[in-house]
Amino acid sequence: MAxxxxxxxxxxxxxSDDIWSHLFDTVLVKYVRTTLTxxxxxxxxxxxxxxxxxxxxxxxxxxxxxxxxxxxxxPLAVPAYVLAFVVTDQLEYAGTVQVVLxxxxxxxxxxxxxxxxxxxxxxxxxxxxxxxYPYVYLLARAxxxxxxxxxxxxxxTLGKNPWQSFHSVALPLARPAIVIGVIxxxxxxxxxxxxxxxxxxxxxxxxxxxxxxxxxxxxxxxQLASILLLFVLVLVGxxxxxxxxxxxHHTSSKYSALPSYQLNGMRATGAIAACLIxxxxxxxxxxxxxxxxxxxxxxxxxxxxxxxxxxxxLTLASVSAVLAVGIGVFLAYGVRLNGSPLLRLMxxxxxxxxxxxxxxxxxGIVIPxxxxxxxxxxxxxxxxxxxxxxxxxxTTIAIIYGYLARFLALSYGTVExxxxxxxxxxxxxxxxxxxxxxxxLVRLHLPLMRGSLMTAGLLVFVDCMKELPLTLILRPFNYExxxxxxxxxxxxxxxEEAALGALTIVGAGVIPVILLSISIVRSRPGRAxxxxxxxx
Amino acid sequence: xxxxxxxxxxxxxxxxPIVKGVSVFVxxxxxxxxxxxxxxxxxxxxxxxxxxxxxxxGQVRIGExxxxxxxxxxxxxxxxxxxxxxxxxxxxxxxxxxxxxxGFGIGADTPERQLWIDxxxxxxxxxxxxxxxxxTLSGGQQQRVALLRAxxxxxxxxxxDEPFSGLDVTRRSTVRTQTLDLLRDTGVATLLVxxxxxxAMFMADRILVMNHGHVVQDGTPVETYFEPANAFVADLFGxxxxxxxxxxxxxxxxxxGTFAAPKLKEGxxxxxxxxxxGIRLAIHGERPQSRxxxxxxxxxxxxxxxxxxxxxxxxxxxxxPLGRASLVTFAIxxxxxxxxxxxxxxxxxxxxxxxSLVSIGVNANQSYVFATD
Numbered sequence: 001m002a003x004x005x006x007x008x009x010x011x012x013x014x015x016s017d018d019i020w021s022h023l024f025d026t027v028l029v030k031y032v033r034t035t036l037t038x039x040x041x042x043x044x045x046x047x048x049x050x051x052x053x054x055x056x057x058x059x060x061x062x063x064x065x066x067x068x069x070x071x072x073x074x075p076l077a078v079p080a081y082v083l084a085f086v087v088t089d090q091l092e093y094a095g096t097v098q099v100v101l102x103x104x105x106x107x108x109x110x111x112x113x114x115x116x117x118x119x120x121x122x123x124x125x126x127x128x129x130x131x132x133y134p135y136v137y138l139l140a141r142a143x144x145x146x147x148x149x150x151x152x153x154x155x156x157t158l159g160k161n162p163w164q165s166f167h168s169v170a171l172p173l174a175r176p177a178i179v180i181g182v183i184x185x186x187x188x189x190x191x192x193x194x195x196x197x198x199x200x201x202x203x204x205x206x207x208x209x210x211x212x213x214x215x216x217x218x219x220x221x222x223q224l225a226s227i228l229l230l231f232v233l234v235l236v237g238x239x240x241x242x243x244x245x246x247x248x249h250h251t252s253s254k255y256s257a258l259p260s261y262q263l264n265g266m267r268a269t270g271a272i273a274a275c276l277i278x279x280x281x282x283x284x285x286x287x288x289x290x291x292x293x294x295x296x297x298x299x300x301x302x303x304x305x306x307x308x309x310x311x312x313x314l315t316l317a318s319v320s321a322v323l324a325v326g327i328g329v330f331l332a333y334g335v336r337l338n339g340s341p342l343l344r345l346m347x348x349x350x351x352x353x354x355x356x357x358x359x360x361x362x363x364g365i366v367i368p369x370x371x372x373x374x375x376x377x378x379x380x381x382x383x384x385x386x387x388x389x390x391x392x393x394x395t396t397i398a399i400i401y402g403y404l405a406r407f408l409a410l411s412y413g414t415v416e417x418x419x420x421x422x423x424x425x426x427x428x429x430x431x432x433x434x435x436x437x438x439x440x441l442v443r444l445h446l447p448l449m450r451g452s453l454m455t456a457g458l459l460v461f462v463d464c465m466k467e468l469p470l471t472l473i474l475r476p477f478n479y480e481x482x483x484x485x486x487x488x489x490x491x492x493x494x495x496e497e498a499a500l501g502a503l504t505i506v507g508a509g510v511i512p513v514i515l516l517s518i519s520i521v522r523s524r525p526g527r528a529x530x531x532x533x534x535x536x
Numbered sequence: 537x538x539x540x541x542x543x544x545x546x547x548x549x550x551x552x553p554i555v556k557g558v559s560v561f562v563x564x565x566x567x568x569x570x571x572x573x574x575x576x577x578x579x580x581x582x583x584x585x586x587x588x589x590x591x592x593x594g595q596v597r598i599g600e601x602x603x604x605x606x607x608x609x610x611x612x613x614x615x616x617x618x619x620x621x622x623x624x625x626x627x628x629x630x631x632x633x634x635x636x637x638x639g640f641g642i643g644a645d646t647p648e649r650q651l652w653i654d655x656x657x658x659x660x661x662x663x664x665x666x667x668x669x670x671x672t673l674s675g676g677q678q679q680r681v682a683l684l685r686a687x688x689x690x691x692x693x694x695x696x697d698e699p700f701s702g703l704d705v706t707r708r709s710t711v712r713t714q715t716l717d718l719l720r721d722t723g724v725a726t727l728l729v730x731x732x733x734x735x736a737m738f739m740a741d742r743i744l745v746m747n748h749g750h751v752v753q754d755g756t757p758v759e760t761y762f763e764p765a766n767a768f769v770a771d772l773f774g775x776x777x778x779x780x781x782x783x784x785x786x787x788x789x790x791x792x793g794t795f796a797a798p799k800l801k802e803g804x805x806x807x808x809x810x811x812x813x814g815i816r817l818a819i820h821g822e823r824p825q826s827r828x829x830x831x832x833x834x835x836x837x838x839x840x841x842x843x844x845x846x847x848x849x850x851x852x853x854x855x856x857p858l859g860r861a862s863l864v865t866f867a868i869x870x871x872x873x874x875x876x877x878x879x880x881x882x883x884x885x886x887x888x889x890x891x892s893l894v895s896i897g898v899n900a901n902q903s904y905v906f907a908t909d
Contacts (some may be wrong), residue, residue, distance in 0.1 A: 424629035428588045431614040432621040433641030434689060443640075445629045 007364040045129030050136025058144040062268040068275040070517035075282025076134040077509030081194020085490040086286040130282040136181035179242040193469035204228040225360040260391035270470040285348035293499030313481040317464035320403040321457040328411035358470030411456040418452030537564035538599030538692040545594030556749035565723040569740035577749040587614035620691030626682035626697040628670035635666040641689035697727040776809040797905040814902025815880035849893035
C-alpha cells in the first residue's frame, strides 16, 4: 500500500524533464499561498462552528437540542463538490437568489448592484467549512461528554461562571480532540478537487490536475504531489502529536448526569439559530435543491445511463469495501497474534493512505502500474507476439487499488478498535480449549466483531462512492461512476441533470451519519457502562 | 491424569527478567498455589506453562510429554497441550450461551462429555441458566461457568489465575468450597495463582511463595505460616510488628522482650517480626494469659509521659473494634528515646481507653527472628 507514495517521491526526484525551475517561477508560490489561505480559513471556520455547536448541544438546554444533536452531523453526508455546485447554481447571476433580488429591487443588470463573486477562494472556504465542520463537532462533542462533570463543577464552586468555566476548563481539556478534528478537516480540504476546480481556486490538488492533464507533464504532477505530501506529513505528524496529548486528559472517571444550562428567550433563539444555520446551509439546502431538480427532471435523468453509473459505483464501492475489511481483519489479527515491531510499522505505513490526497495516490498508482503494464506487454509480445495492452492501469483494478490504498486506514482502524475490545484472555481461553488461531478467529473474533465489520465496510463503501479525484484519474476511458458523472455534468452547468446522481451520493452518505449518531448515543458516559456485546 | 513439571524456568519481557529459574511440580490431584505480590512473576509462569507465552529458558513437561523446551525451541501451542485455564476476568465468550461456553472446547463426537456438561450444570446450580448469555449472570455464576468450561475437555492440568478475586468477600468462601470439591472430584493437577494468602492457605496442598521472580518458600500452608523462610514471607501472611536488635548469647534483646535466635551469628544485626495476633494484652493490674513457650518478657522501663506506667505496663494509644477482633495500638520506648508503636490484634472485643495501661505477653510461635543484611 506504500507503493504509490514511494513511486511519487521517486518519480519526483528523478524528473525526466526538468520543470522544477519552471514550476517554481510560475505557479508554485501561488499554489502554496492559495492552499495555505484555504487551510487557514477552513481550519478557523470548522473550529468555530464545530466547537461552538458541540458546546451548545452538550452543555445547554434549549428547544430542539436533541434534534441538533444528530442533525449537526448531516452535512458530513454532502461531498464538498456537490455543495459547491448547488451554491453556485443558486447564487450566480442566473441563480434563484439574484433573480429574486432583481425582482424585488427592480435592478436591471449587473451594474445596478454589488454581489460577491461566487467562484472565489472565499466561497471555497465557506463551502468546505460547511461540510467539514462535523469532524470537529463530532470529536469536540465526544470530548465535552467525556469530561468529568466534577471538574466543571469544581470550577463553578471556585467562582467561575459558565462561560469562564468553558473557557478555562472545558476548552483546554477538549483541546486535543478539537485539534484532531481540525486536522481531519484539513486533510479533507487538501484532498478536495471538485470544489477548487469548480471555483477555479489554485490549490495544490488543482495544480496537480492542471499540470497533468493540461500541461501533460507526469513528472511535473509528481513533483507537485510530493510537495503536497510534505503538507500532509506535517498534518499527520500533528495529528499523532495531538493524540498523544489526549491520553493525559482524563482527570477523573466519575460521571454524573450532565449539567445543563437552561436557555430562554433570546439566548435560546440564538442557540437555535447557531445550530440551525450550519445544518440548513450544509445539508437541507443542497439536499432540497437536488431533490427538487431530481423530481423535476427525472424523465431526462432516470435513464439507462444513470443505472449503469449506479451499477458501476456500487460494484466498485462494494468490492473495495469487502476487500478493505478483509485486509483490515488480516492485518489487525496478524498484529494481535504476532506483535512484532516490523509488522506494526508496516500496518502503520499502510494506513497512512487516508491522509494522502486522492490525486497523489492516483499518480502514485498510474506510474508503477503503467510501467508494469508496459513491461508485461513487451514481454508477451516478445514471447507470444500478442499485445496484452494496458492490463492494470486502464482498468477498474487500478481504481480499486486506489480506493484500498486510501481507505484501508478506515477499515483497519475500525477493525483494530473492535478487536481491542476483545480481551487477550478470550484468545487465551479459546486457545487452551483446543482452538488454533484460525478457528479462534472464525468461532470467536469474527462473530464478536460482526457489527464493527459491517460498520467498517459501510464507511469504506460510502467514502468510495464520494471519492472524486482518484476516480477521475484512474478510471478507464468512458467509464463513469456517479461521482465523475456529477462532476462532469455540473462542470458543464448541467446541474439539473446531475441532480439525481448527486442526491444518490448524498443519500448514501446519510447512512454512516445515522450509524455515527447511534454509536454516539450508546457511548455516552454517565450511562450504565456497556456490558459485553449482546448478540443481535 | 498427569502431573506438571516446570524445570528451571526463566522469562523476561523487553529485557526485564520476570521469572528467574523457577521449578514447580504438581502431582495429579494436587492443588499447588503460587502466592506472591503483583509483579512477582507468578502469572507469567502460569502463562508460559499453559503455552500462552513462548518459553525462553527452561522446560515444561505434562506427564511424560515435553511441551516446552527453551534449549531446543520446542513449543507446543496451547491448543494442543490439553490444559485448562481459568482467567481472572473469566473471559467468557459473550456471544455464546452458558452451555455453548462450557461446550466450546469439546467436539460433538464425545457424547459422554456432553452428558457430563448437563450433569455439571445441574450440580453447580446453573440449570436455569444453560441458555442464558454470560452478562446476565452474577459474578459467582460466571466463575462457575468459567471453571466448568476449563474442566469440560478433561484437561491434563488445570491453571487458575486469581480465580476468586472478582467475587465480593461474602460470596468467596462458598465459591471456594464448591471449587475445591469439584477439583477433588476430577483429580486434576491444579496450579493456582493468587496474591491472597488466606485463599492460598484454604485451597492449597502446597504453597510456593514467589518474590521478584524467585520461589522463596515451598511448603504446606501450616509450614509456610508458622515457619516463614524470611521476613518477606512472614510479612505476606498479615501485618507484623518489626523490632531490631543484635544477637547476643543466641538471642535478641528487644523492648518487647528477648527472642531466641539459635541459628544466627553472635553480633549479627537481626530483625524481630511479631504477628499482630501473636501479642496478648491484659488491662493493667491483671496479667495476660501466659502459655508455655512464650517469649520471656522483661519488665518495661518507664515511659516519658504521664500517666506514668509502672515497670510492667505500656500506654495505650488507641483501640479499635474490627468485628471478630480488636486492634490495639500501644507505645513502647525505643532506643533513641522515641516511642515505637506496636499493634496487637486481640480476638473478641478488647477496647481499653486511650492512655490506659496494659501489660503484654508475646507468643514465640508467632514471632520470627531473621538476620538483616
